[in-house]
Amino acid sequence: MISVSNSEQQKIIKKVYNHGHEQIFRFWNELDVSLRERLLQQIDTVDFELLERLFKSSQEQEHGEDTINLQPAEIITLLDREKNDKDVLPLGEKALRNGEVAAFLVAGGQGSRLGFDGPKGIYPVTPVKQKSLFQNQTEKLLAMAEKYGKIIPWYIMTSQTNHQQTKEYFEQENYFGYKADKVKFFMQDMLPAVDFNGKLILDKKSHFFESPNGHGGSIKALWDSGSIKEMEKNGIKYIFYFQVDNVLVNICDPYYLGYHIAGNAQVSNKVVHKVNAEEKMGVICKMNDKTGVLEYSDLDEKDMYALDEKNDLKYWGGNTAVHVFSVDFIRKENESGFRLPYHIANKSIPYLNDDGKIVKPDEKNGMKFETFVFDAMADAQKVTTIEIKREEEFSALKNKEGSDSPETVLRDQLKLFASWLQNAGIEVPLEPLVKLEISPLFALHAGDVQKKKDKIPAPFNGMYVE
Ligand code: UTP
DSSP states (O other), rough: OOOSSSSSHHHHHHHHHTTOOGGGGTTGGOOHHHHHHHHHHHHHOOOOOHHHHHHHHHHHTOOOOOOEEEEEEBBOOOOHHHHHHHHHHHHHHHHHHHHEEEEEEEEEOTTTTOOOOOOGGGGGGGGGTTBBBHHHHHHHHHHHHHTTTTTOOOOEEEOOTTTTHHHHHHTTTTGGGGGGEEEEEEOOOEEOHHHHTSSBBEETTTEEEEEEEEHHHHHHHHHTTHHHHHHEEEEEOEEEEETTTBOOTTTHHHHHHHHHTTOOOOEEEEEOOOOOOOOOOOOOETTEEEEEEEEESOOOHHHHHHHHSSSSSSSSSEEEEEEEHHHHHHHHHHHTTOOOOOOEEEEOOOOEEETOOOOOOOOOOOOEEEOOGGGGGGOSSEEEEOOOOOHOOOOOOOSSTTTTTTHHHHHHHHHHHHHHHTTTTTOOOOTTTTOEEETTTOOOHHHHHTGGGGGGGSSSSEEEEE
């Protein structure tokens, strides 16, 4: 065993040997004092018992899986909403006016599919002004603050991979006019990946590979960062959770909040109708009587194509990853320790070869462990799910090209803006789509455009409405 004079550091080293990860000291002799310290500090954050448990369960999963009793979940459909929206709206609006709602953005992911250098939220998305995802979201929140006379506290979860850059971006841009003291950044935890023998993987001589612990880590990070206590102190009861990449997200939607409150739910969920059976979306369903989201890859073919009595897909509700959580539910999720299950994904992970050179393998060489936020639904006594119109509220930026890419996100915004104008009786061609953008500060939905249509010059030939 390598030895150092500092007894605390020696304990850390011993832990590594006890758990059989001593290969991470392969380059110890080449490291100077500060790099050695850095490696030991990283080791000190690792929960080796957890890693061992996860690796063991990965081996067990390969032998057979439990069968799940799958049933459709209850969903408040668009048709139901035509009747009920007006009844729940006052509840949501009241919560907003009373300052009982916080916005919560999870932006700790690595955005590897998009391949953008920097936090995904900085990616320019709007058609004319090329506003970033973050700016677009901030302006939506500014518009909500104006509407309801209350600035909505905004919690933003980042991870070690992008925390600094995200904060600096907001600071540089003066928070796009939002009150800086209403925006709080905090980081989620990281978790090491392991190779197929369960060993840590060096990606530098003084560092092993880690990745954020999944969006489910937000449940823990809300607690660890003191945000839940702060919310309770400030009278916040509901957390509006959204992800960084949905350009059409309807932030703090009062109808949605209203359904959550009326249903006495602890967690709520928004779904869209899947385009077809094969669309790669998790579906909302009941698994062994508990409402939750079943990942696309876990839905077997029979259930994927199954039809109901109306000849519609039996599992049609595609998860959009927009949730409302009651604050007291997040407290309960944490009081006896974080308990979301970890999912295992085999990935190609960069590693140092024997010569100390970094290798980016084409094939999968290890596994990452991630938690998913929707797994928290299984712990809720009451989950409310509502259907939304995809063209109005859901278009995600995930990939460099093809589906869910800059191209589709642009198209979906153009279509939506054009439809708002048309709805207000303003002529705009739909084929081909014209380049135009409506600022969230002008309108958040068709109704706002309708009300303000006199402010739009006729004939409409502008590209940007603000
Ligand atoms: P995705 O599942 O799309 O992952 O995250 P990603 O990391 O952004 O992108 P890929 O898979 O590497 O291409 C959905 C949302 O969850 C957040 C992301 O920032 C995004 O808002 N997320 C994901 C986290 O906050 N932390 C995580 O550990 C993972």
